[in-house]
Amino acid sequence: MSPIVKRKREKFTLPSSYLVLILSFLCIGMTVLTFSTDLFSGPLGTIAGYVIVPFQNGITEVGSFLSDRSDELAQLRDVQRENEALRQQVDELTIENTLLQQDKYELNNLRELYKLDAQYEQYEKVGARIIAWDGGNWFNSFTIDKGTEDGIQVDMNVMAGSGLVGRVTDVGPNWAKVMSIIDDNSNVSGSMLSTSDKLIVSGDLELMSEGVIRFKNLIDSDDKVVEGDKIVTSSVSDKYLPGILIGYISSIGRDSNNLTKSGTMTPAVDFAHLEEVLVILELKQQVE
Amino acid sequence: MRKKITAIILVLFCFLLQTTLFHALAFNGIIPNLLIILTASYGFMRGKKTGLITGFFCGFLLDIFFGSVIGFNALIYMWIGYMNGSFRKIFFPEDIKLPMFMIVLSDFIYGCLSYCVFFLLRGRFAVDYYLIHIILPEIVYTVFISMFLYPLILKLDTWLEKCEREE
Numbered sequence A: 001m002s003p004i005v006k007r008k009r010e011k012f013t014l015p016s017s018y019l020v021l022i023l024s025f026l027c028i029g030m031t032v033l034t035f036s037t038d039l040f041s042g043p044l045g046t047i048a049g050y051v052i053v054p055f056q057n058g059i060t061e062v063g064s065f066l067s068d069r070s071d072e073l074a075q076l077r078d079v080q081r082e083n084e085a086l087r088q089q090v091d092e093l094t095i096e097n098t099l100l101q102q103d104k105y106e107l108n109n110l111r112e113l114y115k116l117d118a119q120y121e122q123y124e125k126v127g128a129r130i131i132a133w134d135g136g137n138w139f140n141s142f143t144i145d146k147g148t149e150d151g152i153q154v155d156m157n158v159m160a161g162s163g164l165v166g167r168v169t170d171v172g173p174n175w176a177k178v179m180s181i182i183d184d185n186s187n188v189s190g191s192m193l194s195t196s197d198k199l200i201v202s203g204d205l206e207l208m209s210e211g212v213i214r215f216k217n218l219i220d221s222d223d224k225v226v227e228g229d230k231i232v233t234s235s236v237s238d239k240y241l242p243g244i245l246i247g248y249i250s251s252i253g254r255d256s257n258n259l260t261k262s263g264t265m266t267p268a269v270d271f272a273h274l275e276e277v278l279v280i281l282e283l284k285q286q287v288e
Numbered sequence B: 001m002r003k004k005i006t007a008i009i010l011v012l013f014c015f016l017l018q019t020t021l022f023h024a025l026a027f028n029g030i031i032p033n034l035l036i037i038l039t040a041s042y043g044f045m046r047g048k049k050t051g052l053i054t055g056f057f058c059g060f061l062l063d064i065f066f067g068s069v070i071g072f073n074a075l076i077y078m079w080i081g082y083m084n085g086s087f088r089k090i091f092f093p094e095d096i097k098l099p100m101f102m103i104v105l106s107d108f109i110y111g112c113l114s115y116c117v118f119f120l121l122r123g124r125f126a127v128d129y130y131l132i133h134i135i136l137p138e139i140v141y142t143v144f145i146s147m148f149l150y151p152l153i154l155k156l157d158t159w160l161e162k163c164e165r166e167e
Helices: A016-036 A041-114 A116-122 B002-019 B034-046 B048-066 B072-085 B097-122 B127-166
Strands: A125-133 A141-144 A157-160 A163-171 A176-180 A187-192 A198-202 A213-218 A230-233 A245-254 A261-267 A276-280
Touching: A016 B048, A016 B072, A041 A125, A041 B002, A041 B048, A141 B048, A213 A245, B002 B034, B002 B048, B002 B127, B034 B048, B034 B072, B034 B097, B034 B127, B048 B072, B072 B097, B097 B127
Parallel strands: A163 A245
Antiparallel strands: A125 A141, A125 A276, A141 A176, A157 A163, A157 A276, A163 A176, A187 A198, A187 A230, A198 A213, A213 A261, A230 A245, A245 A261
């Protein structure tokens, strides 16, 4: 008999401290890789898209149904009160309407001048529904229910109504992630419709609750820009198509350098009640 | 095996609710962090390993869909799960104080780290603003939700444990 007794091998388990270390390195590795390649968004996004997106589609529908009902109840009381006030307003507005009719002719002429409407119509667009929002409170991005299968690519512009919503930052076969212009990471190069002065519109979490976003670097040496002026996407932007309405200036002030102006602007899109968006199926032409 | 499948279903369930339904129920634009509740609960209920694995997958899901970099949320959630796991020794199912405290702490750590990485590093120095308007409301809402969600998770867990012992 040999003195060596073979010990029964224990079942192998990895201590949690090793596991946490290994996974930490894995995470850091992935973080580094996402900066240099887009290795993960492809296959991972495809798998996740087929597993998660159908559920998100369903739940969002239920969720928006519930919030609609609760809104309706709350609104009912307001509506009755509003009704009285509105009756009075109708009379006042009838008078105002006649005046506005005259302005309308002027507006039509101006529209023709800017050819804004025509420009939007040229772009081929596809409608999409928002199915999920960012899982945290720090950013403002959402996923829509259209993806590469519908011809959507990264960097395509997203609109709602007549205003700019944001652009596609990530895309899967049946979903796409959109970063909105009010996201803290977002910067859009815009220009004033009236004077064609360039400026930068950047999202800001601090101002998000007030419904406005920041703009800066506006060179307006003639002091022509006033509150209420329209900001559109500029032609020098490398991601956004030119001439899409971003919003209206709500406050403006001179910077301490005395050269540029900055302030806040109200987006043309109501981001709090966004449900459907339009994706422009055209990318800004790039100079390689 | 049954426990694992339940955990996976719970993670998916919480992720789906957090990204869809709770946006319709947001208070002043703030949504609760269900995945933190789940990660923390699994941490102090079942120990470091389960906590860190749950956290990893919760964060990973968030990263795939909404992360600007893949791996950051996974890392934070994993560490939070691991940290909660080291409190398993003083965890008793009857006691509600420790779970609530741990969930508050976890969400606070998550909020602070998110602020530091995504905002402080980009030169957004208004700590007080982000603390009062984002981090604290999120904690309050999360704790409120966890009063309903945590007992559910606990009950499910003890039931599964009982099933396993009987087999």
